[in-house]
Amino acid sequence: xxxxxxWDDGVITDGRLIDILRRHGAKATFNLNPGLMDPEKRGxxxxxxxxxxxxxxxxxxxxGKFSLRDIPEIYSGFELASHCWRHENAGSIPxxxxxxxxxxxxxxxxxxxxxxxxxxxWPCGVSTQGTIDLLRENGFAYxxxxxxxxxxxxxxxxxxLASNCHFKDPGFWDRYSKAKAxxxxxxxxxxxxxxxxxDMWDSFESMIKYISDDPDAEWAxxxxxxxxxxxx
Ligand SMILES: [Zn+2]
Numbered sequence: 001x002x003x004x005x006x007w008d009d010g011v012i013t014d015g016r017l018i019d020i021l022r023r024h025g026a027k028a029t030f031n032l033n034p035g036l037m038d039p040e041k042r043g044x045x046x047x048x049x050x051x052x053x054x055x056x057x058x059x060x061x062x063x064g065k066f067s068l069r070d071i072p073e074i075y076s077g078f079e080l081a082s083h084c085w086r087h088e089n090a091g092s093i094p095x096x097x098x099x100x101x102x103x104x105x106x107x108x109x110x111x112x113x114x115x116x117x118x119x120x121x122w123p124c125g126v127s128t129q130g131t132i133d134l135l136r137e138n139g140f141a142y143x144x145x146x147x148x149x150x151x152x153x154x155x156x157x158x159x160x161l162a163s164n165c166h167f168k169d170p171g172f173w174d175r176y177s178k179a180k181a182x183x184x185x186x187x188x189x190x191x192x193x194x195x196x197x198x199d200m201w202d203s204f205e206s207m208i209k210y211i212s213d214d215p216d217a218e219w220a221x222x223x224x225x226x227x228x229x230x231x232x
Pocket of ligand 1: 083123
């Protein structure tokens with residue numbers, strides 16, 4: 001079974017995740033919004049009190065961002081994909097502006113990694129038929145939604161691709177074992193969801209180690225499963 005994962009928003013806690021992935025030889029794709037990253041300065045620390053940043057998550061904390069200058073080193077060896085320039089939801093702005101945002105992020109990342117970045121993750125999981133068509137016309141290979149499925153291959157529209165589950169799904173291991181019959185297991189998340197809590201990070205590392213040690217599993221990049229989709 002090919003196991004693929006992707007992580008959204010390019011937040012500073014991605015660094016801690018990447019250390020874990022490197023320790024266990026795991027692959028991953030990171031869906032970035034370059035327009036929300038400072039050219040030079042990092043968020044400073046992982047956690048900012050509410051009000052100090054432009055964006056916040058639970059418990060009144062907001063997570064910092066890497067700088068654009070950090071991208072090549074931090075994400076070296078991992079796949080990068082567009083998550084729009086400034087995380088614009090499909091339908092929230094005119095479609096012509098929206099596809100420019102999706103493409104600007106892609107071109108920016110392609111300039112850094114010097115190879116095609118044809119992946120996409122829908123900001124907030126929101127898609128419309130018009131923006132799906134625009135992604136296809138502009139050569140994107142897939143667009144990950146926030147929908148769950150038991151069989152990732154059972155997908156007529158790769159630009160509205162469901163994963164098996166979010167990494168904190170209580171049914172994660174049930175879905176993982178059921179996915180063995182399909183040949184693909186795909187999970188996703190945001191690294192800020194593990195906050196600054198060491199026990200969550202430890203349990204995440206155990207998950208990654210389990211998968212790396214599983215003789216039935218083989219890490220792959222999301223882009224590699226596209227040819228296995230029914231609608232590809
Ligand atoms: Zn996002």
